[in-house]
Amino acid sequence: MKRVQTWSRRLNESRYALVLIGVASFLETLILPIPIELVLVPFMLANRRRIWLIAAVTTLGCLLGALVGYGFGALLFGSVGHWLVETFGWQSAYHSFSQQFDRNGFWAIVSIGITPIPFQIAMLAAGVAGYPIGLFLLAAAIARGLRYFGLALLVAIFGQRALTLWKNHSKTVGIVLLVAIVLIFVLMRYLSASS
Secondary structure (H helix, E strand, C coil), X not given: CHHHHHHHHHHHHCCCHHHHHHHHHHHHHHCCCCCCHHHHHHHHHHCHHHHHHHXXXXXXXHHHHHHHHHHHHHHHHHHHHHHHHHHCXXXXXXXXHHHHHHHHHHHHHXXXXXXXXXXXXXXXXXXXXXXXXHHHHHHHHHXXXXXXXXXXXXXXXXXXXXXXXXXHHHHHHHHHHHHHHHHHHHHHHXXXXXX
């Protein structure tokens, strides 16, 4: 945690801070096990006039990383993708998500993107399945946009308390958003079946 705080302070002093946030988001999406929110909240607090731009850059970095992860799944799952799943111990989560993905592709991607489950699993599964890349990016943009712009909104409303709120309630917020998405999905299925 101390390293994250040191890195966050250095980031804040850099004139390339937005580029570094984008790169950090890209790397976190692919392989870094440290949630970027730990760096984002202090950075947003120090740059409150630019929090929406920071959220946009973070989302863009994530989408670029998601494209690379999708490519790993589509082209290299037998070597690189399989290695990632095994190295980070995602076998169970990958198997579970693959079953959910087979039934509800788009909404499965959205749901995993807003919860604390590693998003790498969704990227690899979508690539392996040959899921349409446009729909994959749309689902990723919705999920990660909700996450990063929601965090910016939290910082805008609560200021310094945002970091504490995020640490204490991020899983609860993810679960509430997941339930809301499931309810929307069920409602859309019901409406399309009744028409």
